[in-house]
Structures are given as C-alpha cells and as structure tokens.
Amino acid sequence: MKRSIFLFAAFAAFAAAFAIPVMAQQADTVVSQARAAGLVGEQADGFLGFVPGASISADLRGRVDQINIRRRGVYTSRAAERNVTVNEMAAAVACEIFTGRIAVGERYRNEAGQWRQRTASQAVEVPSFCGS
C-alpha cells in the first residue's frame, strides 16, 4: 500500500516536471480554436488581430494580447541581433506565416489592412514586401 502511494507520488512528480515544458511548446488551444473559428487571425505585420464583428471574450483577448507581447519580444531581440528594425523582423515572420501557415477557413489581414478568409480555391494574399 505504502509502496503504491510512493510510486504514484513519484509518477506525479515526474509528470509535473515534464508536463509544463511540453505544454509550453504547444500553441494555446483557446487561441487555435479562435483562429479556426475566424475570431482572430494573422496579420501582415506579424501579429495576431481580432476580426471585426467577432465577439471576443475577455479570456481570449487576454491570451491574444499575451501572445502578441511575447511575439514583440522575440522580434525585438532578433532584430537587434541582425541590425534591422522590429517591424522588418516582424514582417519577415509574417511572410513565412502567409506563405504556408494559414489554413483553409482561417481569416487573415492583408497588407492593405483588409480582412480575408482563406478558401480552398483562393491562395493567401501574400504581402508585396515578401519578395518572390
């Protein structure tokens, strides 16, 4: 009996130690679902945006804001390393996102600031600054 409790505790400790780093590597499921539902979407500036007209819960808003803050941090540090502006680093990431990471059905905001929905038949409008 005592032994099984010990084993359980050891397993729990093991799981706790590994669960958190694994979770940190995955995208926020709430945000992923909101993206699939067309409430939020990727923007040509490298940040997530709220689709106009969509009802955004306070929880979702907070999560998206948090992601954008962290993105800005990532862009800022890499921009400093490469001697480019934060906007340029963010735009470069946006190019990667727009050329392969927007799924059918998801909404995105193009370079002109207009919201679009990716459909099966129509390609994503990749920003002009992305190059070929």
Added chain:
Amino acid sequence: MRSHVLTLGLGAATLVAGCIPVQIQAPDQPIEINLNVNIRQEVIVRLERDAQELLEQNADIF
C-alpha cells in the same frame, strides 16, 4: 581642295541633321523609384532563415 569638299559635305550633313526633328517625349508620369520598398524587400529576404527559426523555436506563440 579635297578638304574643302569634305568640310562642305560635313557642313551640309550637319545642316540636314539639324533639320531632322528629334522627338523627345516627356514621360507622362514622373519616374518613381521607391527605394524604401526595395530595401525592405531585400532585408526581408535576408531574414528568411531567422524568421523560420523564430517560428520553430517559439511554436507556442505562432
């Protein structure tokens, strides 16, 4: 004598050439070179690898 003929010929040629209307058309629109866009595009192409790396290393925010 020969050089005189040559000079005369040259002069005539110059005269004729001067009479041919040379059409220089001004462009309808001013030539616009948007350096800003070019520089940006070049920078972004250079940052492609960094961008891919950032996406891979920060999968939780992308």
